[in-house]
Amino acid sequence: MRKISVSIIGASGYAGGELLRLLLFHPYVSISQVTSRKFTRLEVGEIHPNLRKVTDLTFSSPADLKKCDLLFVALPNSVSMEYMKDLQIKATKIIDLGADFRLRDRKVFQDWYHTPHIAPEMLSTFIYGIAELHRKDIKKAKYVACAGCEATVSILTLYPLVKHGLIDKDIIIDAKMSSSQGGNSPTHSSHHPERSGVVRTYKPTDHRHEAEIKQELSPFMKDIQIAITATTIEMVRGLLVTIHAKPLAGVTEKDIWKAYRSEYQNEPFMRIVKKTTGNYRYPEPKILVGTNYCDIGFALSKRENRLVLIGAIDNLGKGTAGQAVQAMNLMFGYPETTGLEFPGLHPI
Amino acid sequence: MRKISVSIIGASGYAGGELLRLLLFHPYVSISQVTSRKFTRLEVGEIHPNLRKVTDLTFSSPADLKKCDLLFVALPNSVSMEYMKDLQIKATKIIDLGADFRLRDRKVFQDWYHTPHIAPEMLSTFIYGIAELHRKDIKKAKYVACAGCEATVSILTLYPLVKHGLIDKDIIIDAKMSSSQGGNSPTHSSHHPERSGVVRTYKPTDHRHEAEIKQELSPFMKDIQIAITATTIEMVRGLLVTIHAKPLAGVTEKDIWKAYRSEYQNEPFMRIVKKTTGNYRYPEPKILVGTNYCDIGFALSKRENRLVLIGAIDNLGKGTAGQAVQAMNLMFGYPETTGLEFPGLHPI
Amino acid sequence: MRKISVSIIGASGYAGGELLRLLLFHPYVSISQVTSRKFTRLEVGEIHPNLRKVTDLTFSSPADLKKCDLLFVALPNSVSMEYMKDLQIKATKIIDLGADFRLRDRKVFQDWYHTPHIAPEMLSTFIYGIAELHRKDIKKAKYVACAGCEATVSILTLYPLVKHGLIDKDIIIDAKMSSSQGGNSPTHSSHHPERSGVVRTYKPTDHRHEAEIKQELSPFMKDIQIAITATTIEMVRGLLVTIHAKPLAGVTEKDIWKAYRSEYQNEPFMRIVKKTTGNYRYPEPKILVGTNYCDIGFALSKRENRLVLIGAIDNLGKGTAGQAVQAMNLMFGYPETTGLEFPGLHPI
């Protein structure tokens, strides 16, 4: 296959670094530039120590960005929309890993991000990056906006059940988060003695990712209600959502299996994990670290008339960089799993 | 004050060890015997290394148990009810830390524990051990059954709101658990490489503690529905519950504050933790390790019409051994906080 | 006993916070002021969340410091010596927790701290704060300089063997450190995703605490050579040193036991931990968290002609705040263990 030239804007962050790791081993990718304003001219291995001796790339200044086939944009929220017009000149195709182009409705964006969108006319040109829902559109897309990590795992866990009409519209997502989701800038709350061992509910209600989830699922269920509670725990990398839902009358375990199978049986990165024995009976984020898998499990209680869904991903994998590479594979006609074969580690 | 003689049956477990730690520093307690079938004649410090040089007690055989003023029973579930009759001969008063005497209704017991109760006639003689709800009865009690740890923190978090009629009857408890709750017997799932870093949902629905919570709260709310999902995380000690509830129409943040204050403002171990700044804005179990505190926080969302309650305890403190000492203080007329003054550590 | 009035300068740091926790429960202490430049007028519980509801103290400005019986100084290195003269006006007695007054020789100070001492004439007025070595002098002291945490555990572990002439002068200290030793200011290296799970050798050679250790042990062994390697690991609180030494010809295990017993058998905070069975056969810092203990173990190998010493403390306990309270007890004639009875937790 033809190799494409690829650059990453904002490659010194955790998402950028993970993306770079994946792309360095991708057989059809030639990395052109990786930029960092702060670390210009520094070797990549100084910031991403796992890439020492793996690559001798150095960070370029964003000002020196050259034309390339595909540009990955890994900039902070609200910075991406500032530069997007300029970036579009540099590359035929763009995959944005930030939040700025995920929501199609500028009013919804403003409602949740408390600032007007700078480039609202571009919102409709981006395809939401979850391949399992938008594969056809991503294949033809020029611009893709990758989903937020909580949104990714929540949508993937809910989608088959919502689509098949098995659950009530009132949905609670109790998310267990990791420290890498906060990015790589130290704060007092990320200071190890303060952060270690916490069970810290930093966003009990009104989490921004609710908007993305509603946008993606409301076509299948009018008036869907999403409520996220986000609690960060002792974990560097990984994300698990416990979704508390109500099954509609008469829904059986078999119906749920059927819905998941009908949507995901041919999906290479989706696994249903529901065992009666063993340590890993339900999804477990630690064995997904470095992978592009999304594992889903569930339990239905008659006594409680309740359905508990459990979804797990690597927030930097399927939740960000893996999702981006999967989208790239689709956009350029490569086999969808190329460069995403790492199976994860055990023990870890 | 008069010193009482106290013994602990089953003192080699984690609950027994923590109880012993507290009692060794209690000014009105003289420890008579601590028993262990498995470790008879061994020094206590061999099993509880924090008590080396602190005490030279050795474990007695349960067969050699002498009479005492107060007996703490820290035996596994279903073992306690087997021996309770015999134990009652040995002591004027008994505090049971296990599950066998918490439920007053033998049918409910059988329904959840899948075995008939051996001593059903004794069920009504035990007072449920949460002082904040049953202080008067505990003061007069001969027999007290301490609450389960999830039940303790869930009941304490919910009680004021249920009593004051502020929330809907449909209640979801998402519990974040620690490894010490599994006791001190190794299994493959507690093996460090398998257990470390997990977000392991071991009981997604139909958790036994639902029965206790219903028993305690149903007097204030008929047909209350309790659904627990239990997920164990990277934490040795500590327990946090995230309770997802629906506020009744018109309920304001002020109403919730008022309910908590009216029930807990004079409670020495209850703290409402709800801040807008700092790392510890909501309850955090790690700073409660070793203490008898129960910290409670909440967030009310108008947008989501939802109330998130957050409760945290040390599962071996307020959740077990601390609760037992608090009950003892009430039963013998000591100041309620005696021996429970440890404030917890930071950083930790 | 008469209560003394005590203030803490620099009470918002980890050492200051731990000291405050201990003093709040000390029966003969009345806390007058706790100062913080940065957090003036803030409630103490905002910074030290374990002290919420325990105290309603607020931070004072250092400029408002009033006279008191005893002043604890918990300022950063080199700041302490700047203010010491002014502080001596405020209090009859002073205990300094920083590094500025530990070394008696100004040249040695300059050699290790790369700056001239501001108040060299005061160096001789401070007594080094390890009670086990300087009890008599501390009792009479006006000014005490608490030892550094690595120095404390290293000196206590080595002292009996050096004094009794059992080991060679060439001594290697391999220290395993925790994140709280870095203080409470966030840096990129303390950022949780970067700090979590590390085995990070941040000071392989030429560690400053070598100077203190030499100062304290050289009276017993001329030309003693101390070499520290400091590696920080996944631990918030605690410190363990592995000391690699050579036994002198003919030295037996019995000789070592004898040396330790002769020096420490009546010491309330020193424990020799050397077992052949159980999980806790050698010292273990996690069970010392919150305590003032120093646990010591050893192994002698004939095959290797080598003696391995193992010493563990809580760096914020015996390594800092506990040591300071122990010194205070001596200086004011209180029983030496007052306020330091907490035995530590297990499991933790």
Next chain:
Amino acid sequence: MRKISVSIIGASGYAGGELLRLLLFHPYVSISQVTSRKFTRLEVGEIHPNLRKVTDLTFSSPADLKKCDLLFVALPNSVSMEYMKDLQIKATKIIDLGADFRLRDRKVFQDWYHTPHIAPEMLSTFIYGIAELHRKDIKKAKYVACAGCEATVSILTLYPLVKHGLIDKDIIIDAKMSSSQGGNSPTHSSHHPERSGVVRTYKPTDHRHEAEIKQELSPFMKDIQIAITATTIEMVRGLLVTIHAKPLAGVTEKDIWKAYRSEYQNEPFMRIVKKTTGNYRYPEPKILVGTNYCDIGFALSKRENRLVLIGAIDNLGKGTAGQAVQAMNLMFGYPETTGLEFPGLHPI
């Protein structure tokens, strides 16, 4: 290239599982059988949850082992030597991951393992598996015995300096270990509440791996003295050794760089890590998890006349399974890095 058929005896353990993970993605390997006595007929993903959906292999009974080109033996110590004769009938080539065939001298084996060797005549037929020392012999070998994990990293760290005559013969290895090194059988000391957060010196002196290290390094330095102290810390996977050595007179930092470069500059898995800035200035095991790298750093102190060497590996990677695959690549003429390209993760 021709694909070879490969089987693993003892594939349910951690070493076997990691080996299987690597081999499943090796382009020139076809996995014939993976055996487990205990889990015969179970799907591999039940025991190694990271391999779910990656393979549908099931465990075979060892009794059903068929002939293959290469057999990996991952059996417990002393079991391997019992079956080796029978296994040699099954395969042309064998790579043993256990300890039984590492030492060439039967007396040394008996001295350290306290049991006579069952198959002493086979000892000389095995090549020690570290490619960096024995590449030529491994290429021609029928039988390879992979080194122990502490031995691997210690030998690799010391070898250039010993060979080039830069250090004294008296060498102390302070090893920081992880819980996966204890294998996958639960014990009370691996029980999470007991194991979590420890700094546990389980083998202060007389560690068996000393024999391997001496065997490998004594050809370059007569009378080399090796003393290991092994301390296990809060880490599931990874191994770091701090080696305390004395430089010979006149040895400079440049000499050390030169020795390492001359031996390792063309080695694909050896990296010298010695930086003056950044978080990862010295080797760090966490970023090596899943890789075959061995990172080495050092610090030379004139003041202390001391050389500290720091070596890090993944104990299940370069320390076991990675080393085995590297040896396989050499034995069958594949490019040495085939299947070992994973660069490790950051953050983790």
